[in-house]
Amino acid sequence: MRKPGGILIVCLIMIGIKSNAQKVIVEQGLGLSASQSTVKGFASATTDNGSTISSHYSVRLRQYGLIYQWRANLFQTKNLSLSLGTPLMLGWSVSRNYHSYDHSGGKIDTVDNIKGTQIAIEAPVVLDLNFGLHSAKEESRRKLGGYVGIGYAYGFTKIKTSVGTVFYDGFEPLVRAGIRMGKAWETRWSINVSVKGGFTEGSNRQYGLQLLKEL
Numbered sequence: 001m002r003k004p005g006g007i008l009i010v011c012l013i014m015i016g017i018k019s020n021a022q023k024v025i026v027e028q029g030l031g032l033s034a035s036q037s038t039v040k041g042f043a044s045a046t047t048d049n050g051s052t053i054s055s056h057y058s059v060r061l062r063q064y065g066l067i068y069q070w071r072a073n074l075f076q077t078k079n080l081s082l083s084l085g086t087p088l089m090l091g092w093s094v095s096r097n098y099h100s101y102d103h104s105g106g107k108i109d110t111v112d113n114i115k116g117t118q119i120a121i122e123a124p125v126v127l128d129l130n131f132g133l134h135s136a137k138e139e140s141r142r143k144l145g146g147y148v149g150i151g152y153a154y155g156f157t158k159i160k161t162s163v164g165t166v167f168y169d170g171f172e173p174l175v176r177a178g179i180r181m182g183k184a185w186e187t188r189w190s191i192n193v194s195v196k197g198g199f200t201e202g203s204n205r206q207y208g209l210q211l212l213k214e215l
Helices: 007-019
Strands: 025-046 052-076 080-104 107-112 116-132 144-161 164-181 189-197 205-214
Touching: 025 080, 025 144, 025 164, 025 189, 052 116, 052 144, 052 205, 080 144, 116 164, 144 189, 164 205
Parallel strands: none
Antiparallel strands: 025 052, 025 205, 052 080, 080 107, 080 116, 116 144, 144 164, 164 189, 189 205
């Protein structure tokens, strides 16, 4: 299980929304999401005869899903804005390239090729700095726009291991960057890349890509 966090940043964002409620402009989007990570973890189970099997595993985890995003501009100038966004994802995860070392007493077994498909959910809260096209009220002359953001994301899925299915969930830091294009509603799209997870050596890190039709 991943460590919880991000409560402080969420509280500060909520305070910002309340204090600027009359200025908030909400926009929405629908899209697709894909991500990949290499997860290393530990799981254990007790057998019918009372012995314990401990498994140190690694697995490639891919997640795919549908995105619903709402975005609220909290502060803005002519061509810049600071916004709060929640690109919610509902989809599924696929685990491949499984490998583990299973310890039972003094015996060590190597296990490979365990695969699984599970439901996956992500609920990020992201604070973005927007510039250029579709960033604020007076930016209609711009051909492209962009944004960079930081936040926290709650994710939930399960991973099938050699000792059973384990939960993989929790809050993690998130950074992302993207571009916006299309002045007309029909051609208005956004694409972004993200990195989620620990930023220290050995941490489970997830790389993501999202394509959004901004409404």
